[in-house]
Amino acid sequence: MSTAAVGVLRAEQIHRALLPTGLRILTVDRPGSGMVALHLLVSAGSRFDDGRPGLAQFVADMLQRGTRRASAQALAERLDAMGATLAVLPGLEAVTLAGRGLTEDFTDYLQLAAEVLTAPAFPPEEVAKVRGELLTELRVLEMDTRYAAERAFRRLAFPPGHAHAQPPGGETAVIESAESAGLAAFHQRRYRPSETILILVGDVRPQSALDHLEATLGGWAPDGEGDGAETSGAALGPAGGAPGRDLRRETIAIPGKSQADLVLGGVAVSRNDPDYYALMLATLILGRQGMMGRVGQRVREELGLAYYSYVEARAGLLAGPWWARAGVNPANVDRTVEAILEEAVRFGREGPTASELDDARDFLVGSLAVRLETHAGQAAALAEMEFFALGLDYLERYPAIIRAVSADAIQAAARQFPTLDYALAVAGPPP
């Protein structure tokens, strides 16, 4: 069976411009929709925290809390009066600003987004408010079994200092001590046109969009020197696991909980690694496809142990975690771990069946149309293409890329899932 989904977004439909400042702009015209989706990606994620986990998130959360021209409340009123949205999503490698506005407000919406991106003021009273919100969120996260298990897993699977070893929610001491000047300095170093990708998908003609974007952001020229993309070498660390560490198991007891959440696995590959597609297909078959792949079939469907049970690989510029996760009754943790490991071993030994391979390929190729259905879906796909330098014709090449991955390559990738030297973190009620 072959479902060709290409033609949804071809290279000639994507208008790409590079401003002299290094800002990259991609637009797609969707006439008649009456709206635009904006997707801004800045290489200013937590991997650039330089050993201060939480700093990048703090900066991202401050973007809409007052600029050199407008107070936090004035910005909120402008955005809400347009009925527009602009969410700030701090990540490990990049910070994303994503939202939607009506076409009739396009220029005002863009102006507002540009202002929060380029000119946040970090007013001390707003810094204090955001600090309080972040500290509360962090305390809530620390009592969350899924978060606690993930945080422990990262410590076990990645060496100290590695960007992926950091607690995703940051550290209390960092958030408590961050001040306006330090936040502004991080912004000045990392929020730069050369580190930014702007995607606009919607009911605006490409030339008109580009003219407005050039007028709004063409003059963006931050003072001083920025970091290069790879200057945070210390934060990169080695890509492998944590060699020589004896203890690769950890339990976290949190009173008042009914369920235990577990995270088991190791380290994936980077998005640009030659083995990326094989690993992605292996992950799909082992723990995503259908009712969550072989692991879900065994743990949930056959044994009835978990409501959720899946395998996931995070691959960015850095190789991220490759983990199996499940939420189970505390009495069933050992059985679940055994079942996951047995499935991973068996998959590595046998490789995919012919029908599993066909299912996985057809799903990835066929589901492109659904992925690209919305403005935001297209914008996210374009952001990934530009961030990882995949080329404007990537979506046209994608079916051939997927169909070229062999069963042998998938089996070889599956064998890399750690079944002996794995890290395991479990968070749940005290025994």
Added chain:
Amino acid sequence: MNAPRFKQLDNGLRIVLLESHAAPVVTFWIWYGVGSRNERPGITGASHWVEHMLFKGTPDHPRGMLSRAVERLGGRWNAFTSKDYTAYHEVLPAGHLPFVIGLEADRMQHTLFEPSEVSSERTVIIAEREGLENSPAASLYEEVDAAAFKVHPYRHPVIGWKADLRAMTRDDLYGHYRAYYQPANALLVAVGAFQAEEVLAQIQRVFDEIPAGPPIPTVRGAEPPQEGERRVLLQRPGGATPYVQMAFHAPAASDSDLPALLLLDGILSGFGRSAAGAARSSRLYRALVDRGLAADAGSAVYPMKDPGVVRIWATARSGVGASAVEEAMLDVLDAVRGAEVPLDELARVKRQARAQFVYARDGVHGYAGAIGAYAMVDHPEAFFTLPSRIEAIGPSEVQRVAGAVLDGRRRTVGWYLPAEGVATARTGAAASVA
């Protein structure tokens, strides 16, 4: 986007079709008028459990083949259960509707309830419930609803009480399925790149022959008027900070006051923001988050088949007590009852509503979901007429509805307080895990 087509078959099945050719994608939803509203003590959670069983296959569509078939077409599918309804939905590349139409007609009639599958799903559902129990906010929500409704089955959680999940039998579930999975209790919504005439013919080919079946059991148990504030306190370890939730009795979705109620919700926290947290210019955000009392705050009006509740909630900032949060919430509610909303503020919320209706059309899947959610609690055209009904509301109507609904005698207040102060996690090596 064309005008919607409405149709009802002789067996009572209602159909809404809407062509949208913006992307080569189609979506198909089937909604059943059954949820925890249709449950009684002893079988709470049955509707949700039946939803799980519909993924276990039929003689013609065996279990493993269902997901494979949808995914090999490049599609995604899922389902959910609420207090009022259960919905099954697929989204897939254009041209594949006949397959899912046939699949849903088959699942409506021939789902297998193998005892072994019921048994393994019992532990899955108990695990799902235990995952919810890990969240103090989710547990408090359950406590507040159980207190706000003394009689009406809205007092039951959709997931069901744990004792019922342990005790329910295969026959309880099968009986529930047979009683409610009938054409006269169902609604089909399809949106996407298709010709409506063709799709209607495809639907009629497979659904016309399904008999109307026995009458759907009616829900008894009108909630008596609440005559004074009710309070619940949930106190256990596992949380980091207090949570405050309020529920005020509110009219059903079919009430002519729904548009004003939705605008009131928009004044409190931004229009249609329930999942995203309060808009920063909204009253609850300014009074609670901006003043440093809460880490987040929000409100929600979910259109319900029977009179439901308006919900208000906040997560106290570390070091702030629940009483200070509650006091600030009540000040906001008193203000909106005490004076008309300024015209510019109402205009801002109406503008948010207009924008939300434009965004709703971006993507056939979400659009069909919104159409169906209103159709199930009101009538099939309800979502399409909502923008003009909202536009017609003035500030005096918002104030009148605020006065009637946000009445202190009709509210239930819930607090979650971490037991024994704020608990902390302990870490150790996992000696028991191989």
